Amino acid sequence: MVKVCQSTIIDAPIDEVWAILRDFNGHDRWHPAIAFSEIEGGEPVDAVGSVRHFRLKDGGESREQLLALSDKDRRLSYCLLEAPLPLMGYVASVRLKPVTDGNATFWEWRSEFHPPAHRRDELVKLVTESIYQAGFAAVRNLLRRRSTGSLVEQRTPRAAVAPVPSASISRVASTTDQAATTRAIVVERYGGPEELQLRVIGLPPPAPNEVQIRHTFVGVNFIDVYCRTGYFDLLQPPGVPGMEAAGVIEAVGSAVSGFSIGDRVAYACPPVGAYAERRNMAPELLVSLSDDISDEIAAAGLLKGVSASFLLHDVHAVKPGEIVLIHAAAGGVGQLLVQWARHLGATVIATVSSDEKARIVERLGAHHVIVYSRENFAEAVMRLTNGAGADVAYDAVGNDTFAGSLAALAVRGHLISFGQASGPVGSWDIGQFSSKSITISRPNYAHYTDTPEKLGPHINRFFAALRQGVIRIGVPRQYNLAQAADAHRDLETRNTTGALVIKV
Amino acid sequence: MTKVYVSSVIPAPAAEVWKLVRNFNGLPGWAPFVAESRIEHNAQADQIGCIRNFTLKDGGRIRERLLALSDYDLSCSYAILESPMAVENYVATLSLTPITDGNVTLAEWQAEFDCEPDREAALVQQIGDSVFQTALTGLKHRFGR
Numbered sequence: 001m002v003k004v005c006q007s008t009i010i011d012a013p014i015d016e017v018w019a020i021l022r023d024f025n026g027h028d029r030w031h032p033a034i035a036f037s038e039i040e041g042g043e044p045v046d047a048v049g050s051v052r053h054f055r056l057k058d059g060g061e062s063r064e065q066l067l068a069l070s071d072k073d074r075r076l077s078y079c080l081l082e083a084p085l086p087l088m089g090y091v092a093s094v095r096l097k098p099v100t101d102g103n104a105t106f107w108e109w110r111s112e113f114h115p116p117a118h119r120r121d122e123l124v125k126l127v128t129e130s131i132y133q134a135g136f137a138a139v140r141n142l143l144r145r146r147s148t149g150s151l152v153e154q155r156t157p158r159a160a161v162a163p164v165p166s167a168s169i170s171r172v173a174s175t176t177d178q179a180a181t182t183r184a185i186v187v188e189r190y191g192g193p194e195e196l197q198l199r200v201i202g203l204p205p206p207a208p209n210e211v212q213i214r215h216t217f218v219g220v221n222f223i224d225v226y227c228r229t230g231y232f233d234l235l236q237p238p239g240v241p242g243m244e245a246a247g248v249i250e251a252v253g254s255a256v257s258g259f260s261i262g263d264r265v266a267y268a269c270p271p272v273g274a275y276a277e278r279r280n281m282a283p284e285l286l287v288s289l290s291d292d293i294s295d296e297i298a299a300a301g302l303l304k305g306v307s308a309s310f311l312l313h314d315v316h317a318v319k320p321g322e323i324v325l326i327h328a329a330a331g332g333v334g335q336l337l338v339q340w341a342r343h344l345g346a347t348v349i350a351t352v353s354s355d356e357k358a359r360i361v362e363r364l365g366a367h368h369v370i371v372y373s374r375e376n377f378a379e380a381v382m383r384l385t386n387g388a389g390a391d392v393a394y395d396a397v398g399n400d401t402f403a404g405s406l407a408a409l410a411v412r413g414h415l416i417s418f419g420q421a422s423g424p425v426g427s428w429d430i431g432q433f434s435s436k437s438i439t440i441s442r443p444n445y446a447h448y449t450d451t452p453e454k455l456g457p458h459i460n461r462f463f464a465a466l467r468q469g470v471i472r473i474g475v476p477r478q479y480n481l482a483q484a485a486d487a488h489r490d491l492e493t494r495n496t497t498g499a500l501v502i503k504v
Numbered sequence: 505m506t507k508v509y510v511s512s513v514i515p516a517p518a519a520e521v522w523k524l525v526r527n528f529n530g531l532p533g534w535a536p537f538v539a540e541s542r543i544e545h546n547a548q549a550d551q552i553g554c555i556r557n558f559t560l561k562d563g564g565r566i567r568e569r570l571l572a573l574s575d576y577d578l579s580c581s582y583a584i585l586e587s588p589m590a591v592e593n594y595v596a597t598l599s600l601t602p603i604t605d606g607n608v609t610l611a612e613w614q615a616e617f618d619c620e621p622d623r624e625a626a627l628v629q630q631i632g633d634s635v636f637q638t639a640l641t642g643l644k645h646r647f648g649r
Contacts, residue, residue, distance in 0.1 A: 009606075197606065
């Protein structure tokens with residue numbers, strides 16, 4: 001026997017919630033899985049023993065019998081008599097409790113049943129997510145629509161008290177009558193990794209110019225940290241972070257051409273929203289995946305690969321014989337830059353924070369590796385180049401390395417600052433750059449990738465480099481959706497090498 | 505018989521909240537109006553029947569007997585033996601329920617007691633707001649909200 005228990009807080013008075021739930025025949029008006037319901041034999045809806053006969057959206061039919069109903073305890077129990085799924089011996093109860101501190105409602109939905117062993121996990125997941133969690137979200141939406149009379153968010157003081165279902169989350173949610181839902185990581189306010197909270201949010205059908213994607217793998221990137229902390233304003237709380245994923249198209253808007261249900265796709269672009277099981281988005285920047293590119297590699301490598309492509313070809317066109325300095329060389333983009341710059345004929349000097357990472361970068365083909373925690377890397381670069389310095393420095397570390405990168409440059413060298421993992425680089429007097437005629441670039445991913453015309457060449461170049469073995473993407477470190485905060489912690493503490501992905 | 509019921513959402517997993525709440529001698533750690541507490545006769549704080557003897561910051565003293573403690577149900581019941589509140593047959597239960605959505609906790613605190621009819625409204629207000637809700641708010645603050 002398995003037991004399932006899910007609970008939530010609904011930001012509405014208990015009597016309003018109970019009025020919805022005590023109607024044993026009313027679930028077809030709020031639950032997204034149910035198309036139509038009727039009570040057999042014309043029994044009263046609140047007669048214990050009555051049977052509801054209902055049809056599911058997917059066509060299946062079920063019958064359930066009311067076993068107990070208590071207005072005193074605000075509890076009802078029911079059992080399944082017939083169902084299209086083997087939920088053997090299924091008995092469920094719903095109960096509500098008042099949250100007096102804020103006038104909200106605690107709702108618990110639990111059940112016991114005997115699934116066939118080989119379908120146990122699948123059925124538990126279905127009951128947990130598609131019935132209970134989806135039901136929570138649907139009732140929340142129903143009450144919100146009623147209370148506001150419009151789709152405008154209404155923030156009440158108690159929304160701040162009840163931490164779970166505040167009205168602000170509902171704004172992310174669907175506004176359609178038959179709302180489906182998806183699990184997603186929601187950032188309710190800018191802050192640390194703990195602000196990455198797993199939630200069930202509404203997901204409307206795709207708009208005419210959108211497709212709906214079921215993600216298989218989601219890429220975790222440092223830009224997601226900047227979105228979470230508010231350093232970049234690409235994410236407005238409450239919002240779902242993430243700009244990179246791979247998956248399968250599940251629905252196509254009426255105005256979309258060129259994509260079909262079942263297509264394997266990946267993307268690495270705004271708007272944010274990738275940390276979710278499903279999402280809707282415009283298809284302009286979607287990339288079709290061929291059979292030889294796995295979802296995992298696409299999610300792990302697309303954003304980093306496209307970044308490496310424009311950093312090495314557009315921001316600075318690396319030429320054979322150039323000295324290229326690459327910081328954080330064992331990181332996600334760093335590993336690609338090392339392999340690709342070497343392939344382009346450059347002499348690669350890589351910096352890393354530990355001996356372990358040094359070995360990784362050496363295996364990738366770096367000509368020289370500097371452990372910068374042990375050695376002044378600017379002096380080391382000058383020594384390795386006989387005082388000439390680096391022609392170009394790729395620096396996403398920021399505060400800790402910026403000054404050293406400037407010192408390590410050759411005359412007419414080019415410093416490309418494309419991140420600040422250790423903090424902002426601060427203010428600099430550009431007059432002093434004349435001492436070596438230095439060029440500084442501060443590229444923004446979007447400006448190199450925000451149209452199909454700009455993005456296309458980088459995609460083609462990246463996939464070609466993968467196929468030819470010019471670059472290899474190591475097996476990414478995997479997390480599940482609920483571990484998104486752990487992924488960010490690992491990324492921020494520089495505990496990682498290579499790419500991080502969330503397996504959905 | 506008069507009843508009081510108060511509940512709050514505590515922004516932490518139930519197991520974490522229970523670590524604090526289960527300590528029958530632990531009120532000074534989270535209830536803002538409690539100055540100090542001890543368990544009489546050197547009994548253990550989780551021994552059913554033990555008596556906590558605690559002093560309020562306003563000087564009042566209360567003795568309460570532990571009637572039930574369940575690590576399975578996450579609940580704790582106790583009776584008042586002595587207090588400045590002039591209540592009789594006072595039995596209260598503090599219980600926790602996990603909220604799976606967000607991994608937080610519903611804390612419920614309820615009491616039943618007898619008292620003089622003309623003092624009922626004031627006692628309900630005092631116990632419900634000044635004691636239970638104030639303590640639950642203190643509990644919330646312990647977990648950062």
